[in-house]
Amino acid sequence: MKASSKDARSLKPAERSRLARGVNKETEGRGEDQSGFYLVHDGLSAFVARAVMIEEATVSLDLKYYIYSDDASGRILTGMLLQAADRGVRVRLLVDDLGTRVTNPWVLAIDRHPNMEIRVFNPVEGRSGIRRGIEQVLDFGRINHRMHNKLLVCDGNVLITGGRNVADGYFSKAETEFLDVDMIAVGAVVPDASSIFDDYWNSEVAVPVTKLALVDDDTCTLDELRERVAVYLQGERESEFSRALEKSDLAEKLIAGDVPFQWGKGVLFADPPRKAIDRDSVPVSDYPGYKLEKTLKQCKQRLRITNAYLIPGVPGLDLFSTLQQNDVQVDILTNALATNDVAAVHGAYSRYRKPLLQAGVHLWELRPVAQQKQRLHWFKGKSRASLHAKTFVLDEDRGFVGSINLDSRSIIQNTEVGVLIENAEINRQLNRLFDEWTAPDTAWQLALDGDRIRWHWESEDGQKRVTECEPETRWWQRVLAKILSWLPIEEQI
Known part of the structure; x- marks a missing residue:
């Protein structure tokens, strides 16, 4: 069973994982108010950074995005999130209802996982068709306010934030490529990011996906979803995303404490x-x-x-x-x-x-x-x-x-x-x-x-x-x- 709502807070940061040891090397001797920053601007590196965080997580993954697409990059990262949950990582995913149309019945199978939960920000009850359109018109004053945030927090030790959503166009694979910038950070700003995520996750505006009017597909069990994910990820092994991840040394540098973080004070601004x-x-x-x-x-x-x-x-x-x-x-x-x-x-x-x-x-x-x-x-x-x-x-x-x-x-x-x-x-x-x-x-x-x-x-x-x-x-x-x-x-x- 999932944790109760009273437990819906960030978990204690990982201390013994490979990533935690690497981060500790980076932060050792730094002031309590200091954070380390690493800028990422090309799309494939931005995809790799997110994939590495998911691969290395041992305790928790907290993600919130305006757009989380059901395309190649989205499916790969979702498959990796499922694998992380299977190895015991708690995964919380918050998406905006306007930017991310949650209609796929597979979502319910994912949400049944004891270590995964999906919530939708400021949703319309209707999932599709005329009903959704009517609700948007009648309740425009509320629906007009959207969660445009982009944030991933791994193990309470590392965060990624910036302008990118999760979709192929933000990671260089689409007819329209969005030029964007992300920042990877460690140190003092990470607890602040976890606190901000908790505020959103526990807000009355964040609705569990199980409370939305999705059509439940009983034929799609969690085990069946695991099989489909495994087949899909195997089929993507030769994709540009997978090859970039395979060639990347970001994980090794993070683990070794060799990422060239730039240190200074950082302040997170968040609505x-x-x-x-x-x-x-x-x-x-x-x-x-x-x-x-x-x-x-x-x-x-x-x-x-x-x-x-x-x-x-x-x-x-x-x-x-x-x-x-x-x-x-x-x-x-x-x-x-x-x-x-x-x-x-x-x-x-x-x-x-x-x-x-x-x-x-x-x-x-x-x-x-x-x-x-x-x-x-x-x-x-x-x-x-x-x-x-x-x-x-x-x-x-x-x-x-x-x-x-x-x-x-x-x-x-x-x-x-x-x-x-x-x-x-x-x-x-x-x-x-x-x-x-x-x-x-x-x-x-x-x-x-x-x-x-x-x-x-x-x-x-x-x-x-x-x-x-x-x-x-x-x-x-x-x-x-x-x-x-x-x-x-x-x-x-």
Whole structure:
């Protein structure tokens, strides 16, 4: 039988496992307020990091994700989670109901495992069809608040957080590849992450999957599921994911205490889960977006932002303008119309491009060809790039990695998580990544020519190019984005 609800708290961290001994080597002699950070930005490494955590776990695995897809990467990781539960690891998985449609009857078989439990954040009772749509309309005030967090905590010793969901596109295997950033951390921030997870897991907003209206498939027993998982994992042994995991030395480095963690103070920003059902009861000062804004205002030299969905609004525009007036250079990379997966977001963002440029902000938009060389090293065929990262380079000594987009939905409606890091080397790594992603062959740089915006880039033959039209888009995309820019829906996107 599963543990009772009164036991639904993080377990004591592992002490004798291979991973625990490696982490102890890393943390030995460090101050109690110190954390170690290791940045991961390419998709396959991000998949490997999660797989390694699951493989090495001996006590507990706590995961919460906005999107957890039933695709190759999702099935592999789910299979590994089942294997971890079979060897005695307690597994808790919390997913958002809007981002992750829990309809597969196999979910119930997984949840029957004595060491596994799945909960759904802020769910609609109806699982599919007309009933679900009607409930979403009638209860929009509640349904509009989503859990956008991404967090994995292994054995109470290591965490992974950042912008990535669990789906092939975030791990480099899809027609659209999402460029993103994760942070692996050990030390002082890990107990904080466990506490945050417990707050969500035990919240009234987190509903056990057994209470949802799933169709129970009695023919899919736990033993049958184990057999199917074993067959599936065997069939995936030659996949890019499995080969990357096999070639990776991350596990060995973690066990040996040889991961080049960068040490410093770290602070986790996280929305209280109650924000999703009673926002008025949560002080604005508790919002991660509010805390992040206060931190950005402290910049003295530079602020470099990589953000997938940029709708700064008047407050954001005022913030960046004030920083520019105080001799703080603000550089921003976001999606172009050609790489944005939400047309309404681009329409709202487009209204702010000219004011940002007039304020002195340097602005880039990602090109669809970004990251192709790295992708072709592992995967056949080309993909369309889309920016999904949410990172901040603050002056020369701090960095922020998380799930927070610079739009009203992230700041006001959703629950988010991120980590502020005081470390000069992490700052430099994020800065180098910003330079890489804003290179002329990877991003378009925007500039004003009189009263018109021009897009500057470099072609494959090294020639400098300029256009006054949204690059690599069709006329109907531009018209749609323009129409959407007129709609008063900024707070909902």
